[in-house]
Amino acid sequence: MSEVAQTSAGGLRRVSFKWLPKLPLLPSLIFLVILFVWPVAQLLSRSFIGADGGLSLEHYERLFGTTLYIQILGRTFQLAGWTTLLCLLFGYPVAYIISKAAPTSRRVILIIVLMPFWTSVLVRTLAWMVILGRRGVINRTAESFGLIDDPFELMFGSGAVLTGMTHALLPLAVLTMLSVMQNIDNNLESAAATLGARGGQTFWRVYFPLSLPGVAAAGLLVFVSALGFFVTPILLGSPQEGVIAQVIIFQMEQALNWGFAGAVAIMLLVMTLITFAIFNKLIGMSTLSGDVPQGTAKRRNTSVRGQRLLNGLGWASAFIGDMLDRVSGRAGRSGSYRPRRKVITAVIAVLIIIFLAVPTFFLVPISFSENQFIEWPPRGFTLQWYNEYASSPIWQQATIRSLVVGILTAILSLFVGLPAAFVLARQQIFGKQAVMGFLILPMIMPHIIVAIGLFYLFSLVGLVGTTLGLVFGHTIFAMPYVIITIMATLRNYDTRLDQASWTLGASPLTTFRRITMPLIMTGVLTSFIFAFVKSFDELTVALFIAGGRSTTLPRQLWSETLFNITPTLAAVSTVMIVLVTAIILVTELLNRRKPS
Amino acid sequence: MTRTQVPGARNFQNLPINQEDKMNSKRIKGLSRRSTLKLLATTGAAVALPSLWQRTDAADTLVISDAGGTYSTAFKKAFYEPFSKETGVTVVQVARRNAPLAEIKAMVETKNYQWDMTGSIQSDSIPKLREGNLLEKLDLSGSDIAAIPDNMKSDLFLGNSVITFLLGYRTDRFKTDRPQNFADIWETKKFPGRRAMRNLARDMIEVALRADGVPGGDEIYKVLATPAGWSRAFAKLDAIKPEVKVWYSQSTESTQLLQTGEVDMIPLFNARAQVAVDAGAPVGFTWKNAFYGVEGWAIPKGTPKADLARKFVKWAANPQRQAEAAAILTNGPCNPNALQFIDKKRVELLPTFPENFKVQTPLNDDFWAANADQANQRFSEWLLKK
Numbered sequence: 001m002s003e004v005a006q007t008s009a010g011g012l013r014r015v016s017f018k019w020l021p022k023l024p025l026l027p028s029l030i031f032l033v034i035l036f037v038w039p040v041a042q043l044l045s046r047s048f049i050g051a052d053g054g055l056s057l058e059h060y061e062r063l064f065g066t067t068l069y070i071q072i073l074g075r076t077f078q079l080a081g082w083t084t085l086l087c088l089l090f091g092y093p094v095a096y097i098i099s100k101a102a103p104t105s106r107r108v109i110l111i112i113v114l115m116p117f118w119t120s121v122l123v124r125t126l127a128w129m130v131i132l133g134r135r136g137v138i139n140r141t142a143e144s145f146g147l148i149d150d151p152f153e154l155m156f157g158s159g160a161v162l163t164g165m166t167h168a169l170l171p172l173a174v175l176t177m178l179s180v181m182q183n184i185d186n187n188l189e190s191a192a193a194t195l196g197a198r199g200g201q202t203f204w205r206v207y208f209p210l211s212l213p214g215v216a217a218a219g220l221l222v223f224v225s226a227l228g229f230f231v232t233p234i235l236l237g238s239p240q241e242g243v244i245a246q247v248i249i250f251q252m253e254q255a256l257n258w259g260f261a262g263a264v265a266i267m268l269l270v271m272t273l274i275t276f277a278i279f280n281k282l283i284g285m286s287t288l289s290g291d292v293p294q295g296t297a298k299r300r301n302t303s304v305r306g307q308r309l310l311n312g313l314g315w316a317s318a319f320i321g322d323m324l325d326r327v328s329g330r331a332g333r334s335g336s337y338r339p340r341r342k343v344i345t346a347v348i349a350v351l352i353i354i355f356l357a358v359p360t361f362f363l364v365p366i367s368f369s370e371n372q373f374i375e376w377p378p379r380g381f382t383l384q385w386y387n388e389y390a391s392s393p394i395w396q397q398a399t400i401r402s403l404v405v406g407i408l409t410a411i412l413s414l415f416v417g418l419p420a421a422f423v424l425a426r427q428q429i430f431g432k433q434a435v436m437g438f439l440i441l442p443m444i445m446p447h448i449i450v451a452i453g454l455f456y457l458f459s460l461v462g463l464v465g466t467t468l469g470l471v472f473g474h475t476i477f478a479m480p481y482v483i484i485t486i487m488a489t490l491r492n493y494d495t496r497l498d499q500a501s502w503t504l505g506a507s508p509l510t511t512f513r514r515i516t517m518p519l520i521m522t523g524v525l526t527s528f529i530f531a532f533v534k535s536f537d538e539l540t541v542a543l544f545i546a547g548g549r550s551t552t553l554p555r556q557l558w559s560e561t562l563f564n565i566t567p568t569l570a571a572v573s574t575v576m577i578v579l580v581t582a583i584i585l586v587t588e589l590l591n592r593r594k595p596s
Numbered sequence: 597m598t599r600t601q602v603p604g605a606r607n608f609q610n611l612p613i614n615q616e617d618k619m620n621s622k623r624i625k626g627l628s629r630r631s632t633l634k635l636l637a638t639t640g641a642a643v644a645l646p647s648l649w650q651r652t653d654a655a656d657t658l659v660i661s662d663a664g665g666t667y668s669t670a671f672k673k674a675f676y677e678p679f680s681k682e683t684g685v686t687v688v689q690v691a692r693r694n695a696p697l698a699e700i701k702a703m704v705e706t707k708n709y710q711w712d713m714t715g716s717i718q719s720d721s722i723p724k725l726r727e728g729n730l731l732e733k734l735d736l737s738g739s740d741i742a743a744i745p746d747n748m749k750s751d752l753f754l755g756n757s758v759i760t761f762l763l764g765y766r767t768d769r770f771k772t773d774r775p776q777n778f779a780d781i782w783e784t785k786k787f788p789g790r791r792a793m794r795n796l797a798r799d800m801i802e803v804a805l806r807a808d809g810v811p812g813g814d815e816i817y818k819v820l821a822t823p824a825g826w827s828r829a830f831a832k833l834d835a836i837k838p839e840v841k842v843w844y845s846q847s848t849e850s851t852q853l854l855q856t857g858e859v860d861m862i863p864l865f866n867a868r869a870q871v872a873v874d875a876g877a878p879v880g881f882t883w884k885n886a887f888y889g890v891e892g893w894a895i896p897k898g899t900p901k902a903d904l905a906r907k908f909v910k911w912a913a914n915p916q917r918q919a920e921a922a923a924i925l926t927n928g929p930c931n932p933n934a935l936q937f938i939d940k941k942r943v944e945l946l947p948t949f950p951e952n953f954k955v956q957t958p959l960n961d962d963f964w965a966a967n968a969d970q971a972n973q974r975f976s977e978w979l980l981k982k
Contacts, residue, residue, distance in 0.1 A: 068973060235845075239979035372876065464710065561665070
């Protein structure tokens with residue numbers, strides 16, 4: 001179906017200037033080349049300079065002179081891989097439920113799913129310590145029921161790290177997949193059912209393949225984001241969960257050995273690109289970019305194999321459903337499998353949604369506790385921590401500034417990223433995979449490297465210490481999320497709708513505004529949220545580029561923890577959640593009042 | 597509008613005008629998608645114009661960075677405000693990350709000084725900064741500075757306070773018989789309980805050798821002068837490794853671990869342990885055989901305000917000022933004369949209180965700067981081994 005659309009669209013394009021439709025890609029490339037590639041390359045090139053100031057490979061000799069760094073890199077990739085797997089497995093049913101839910105319950109679920117986004121990574125990690133710790137919620141509860149004598153060792157291991165990282169990245173996975181599922185036509189499933197497909201078959205052979213671009217995009221985003229994580233592994237893990245970002249940061253900040261840090265960073269970059277290439281080979285970026293598979297016979301074989309796998313899964317699940325029916329004696333009752341499948345999915349989804357909300361629900365009581373620390377159980381009731389937030393102009397200024405910078409970052413990321421996503425999703429361009437690989441690089445680059453690189457660049461043009469500089473800095477990290485999310489959304493977009501609109505006399509602008517935008521709105525909103533959150537929780541660039549004079553929320557949270565982790569942090573997180581939830585609800589109400 | 601430019605630094609005073617020109621010329625051309633974007637970006641720049649070149653300070657302004665949080669509160673009250681009152685110089689306080697080495701290097705190399713000096717920088721950062729020629733020389737004249745011990749000051753750094761790394765423990769776990777020093781971490785039969793250690797080579801090697809009977813101070817570095825000495829330290833660490841439940845990287849974490857009872861014994865900084873005690877947690881600590889580092893003032897090389905910064909540093913050695921900071925931060929003033937200005941109850945909690953201070957030994961920053969890479973790598977490899 002989409003093959004037809006593609007060819008005919010291609011036919012139309014050939015008449016006009018070939019390069020014109022590809023132009024919108026340029027701003028994003030120019031943006032990244034000037035603000036990311038150039039400054040970062042200058043910094044990383046120090047890895048080829050020896051102690052004597054001449055060209056040298058000494059940093060690389062040190063890097064590969066031991067297996068230490070390769071081991072850490074391996075563990076980083078392993079951790080990211082497992083996190084991705086868990087996020088996709090857990091995220092899929094949730095995204096599925098949301099895409100099928102009625103508008104009201106849908107909003108409620110979305111608000112809960114988004115909750116981890118509004119608490120800073122530090123606070124979230126502390127919440128997990130409260131839950132998993134030796135005297136944490138789980139152990140105390142188990143003890144009070146007399147279930148255990150010795151507390152479980154839940155913290156400081158790969159289990160805790162995976163829990164923390166999955167929790168942090170699950171919203172990303174859910175929202176990315178949701179923005180694709182949103183555009184899957186429900187009629188297709190009905191059609192499959194009409195043609196005699198059982199529930200399992202409809203899902204695996206019709207729905208699942210259509211949702212694959214979302215899975216691929218979510219997998220890519222989660223994996224690459226996980227590579228850059230370091231707070232969660234440091235706080236919840238053991239040294240076995242050491243990550244490569246930590247090594248780079250240590251060399252940049254403590255050892256002041258930028259050459260060696262550069263060498264480690266280049267190793268990380270190269271390995272990420274190799275992984276990306278393998279991902280591309282195995283799954284094919286075409287799931288994401290929407291290119292018609294036209295490669296070698298071998299590639300076609302892969303897709304045939306994939307098709308067979310899905311067919312198999314379809315038969316298998318239909319068969320299992322059938323067996324279950326017979327066991328429960330419901331065989332023959334028509335349609336009985338459909339509700340059951342729904343119930344199971346719903347139960348799984350609810351469990352995962354509870355998992356997402358749990359840390360927040362522990363933070364709320366702690367924020368009213370008279371304890372001086374973030375600890376469980378809360379004692380007494382006090383508004384002291386809220387007072388500290390409300391009575392401090394510094395906290396309020398930090399909140400406002402973070403909100404403003406976040407919104408500006410999201411707007412800029414959309415303005416630059418959206419056109420690029422359109423080109424990448426719809427046009428045949430030379431070296432598209434390479435461009436895609438290039439666009440995701442900022443996601444893995446430790447922020448300290450970008451921050452220092454930008455400091456040198458911005459020093460030349462007087463952007464250090466400015467809001468604009470900070471927004472530029474944050475957009476570097478935010479834009480890849482926008483591009484990938486919107487690309488995935490566009491994958492299931494039927495371009496014939498645009499053509500129909502043109503045929504009916506609408507100008508391209510009107511078509512974009514009245515047809516395209518409403519259809520991809522979920523994707524646009526999702527990427528707006530991603531970009532905003534990316535900026536909202538960013539600390540390093542904010543401290544380096546914005547200077548320390550006007551504070552941001554993460555910086556304020558971080559200074560607050562210098563000596564003493566007080567429940568103020570929990571109070572601030574609660575305020576953020578309430579604020580964001582209120583904004584979402586008010587927007588909804590206003591939209592509803594508008595006559596359609 | 598801008599402050600005096602450093603010779604050799606680029607002058608950007610005319611930048612805002614250029615930006616406006618660019619913006620206008622863009623407006624004249626048609627509105628393609630690209631130019632719309634550019635227009636947007638430049639409009640953004642125009643909106644941000646007042647802050648485009650933020651350092652609009654007059655000659656009598658000094659920008660000082662510190663580690664933020666409690667440091668900011670204490671320094672503001674003890675140093676910044678009194679200095680402003682006395683000299684008429686406006687002090688602008690900014691926050692920086694914990695170890696500002698990268699900031700200083702970036703500022704000096706670009707001659708773009710976001711701040712003129714920094715407080716609460718740790719003395720272990722100084723050798724690296726000296727190697728890169730990244731700091732200004734200080735004025736060490738005057739009786740206040742003369743009172744500060746020699747190992748707490750150098751031509752590039754003036755100590756402000758002492759921070760001690762010591763053994764903290766839970767008093768509800770060890771009720772009567774309490775751990776006495778680092779060696780008791782290894783006494784797993786006498787002091788059963790969960791242990792946390794710091795994920796930092798230097799501190800763990802210092803702790804291990806002390807526990808192994810080396811008195812501390814220079815004796816440590818005599819032992820570490822030979823490869824056998826390093827092996828001795830790691831052999832000692834081998835013995836405790838299976839008992840260590842947590843290896844913490846962030847100092848912030850250490851308070852949380854001890855305070856919530858996640859572990860029963862943990863080497864950590866005195867101020868961190870004190871926070872837990874102050875919050876009413878059953879926590880104790882011992883000064884015996886502990887080691888200390890120094891945090892203080894330094895000035896990035898080439899800042900146009902270097903002279904004023906030097907004046908500030910000299911002024912900040914004043915014992916009464918240091919005493920006032922120690923009333924908020926549980927760090928020991930470097931100037932011994934400061935102790936008489938601190939109330940009796942408080943002074944006993946400080947690292948430089950004579951009773952506490954005489955049982956500690958200092959870290960040798962130069963030794964560790966020279967050996968850090970090697971030590972860190974070996975330590976990381978050792979940690980990764982199961």
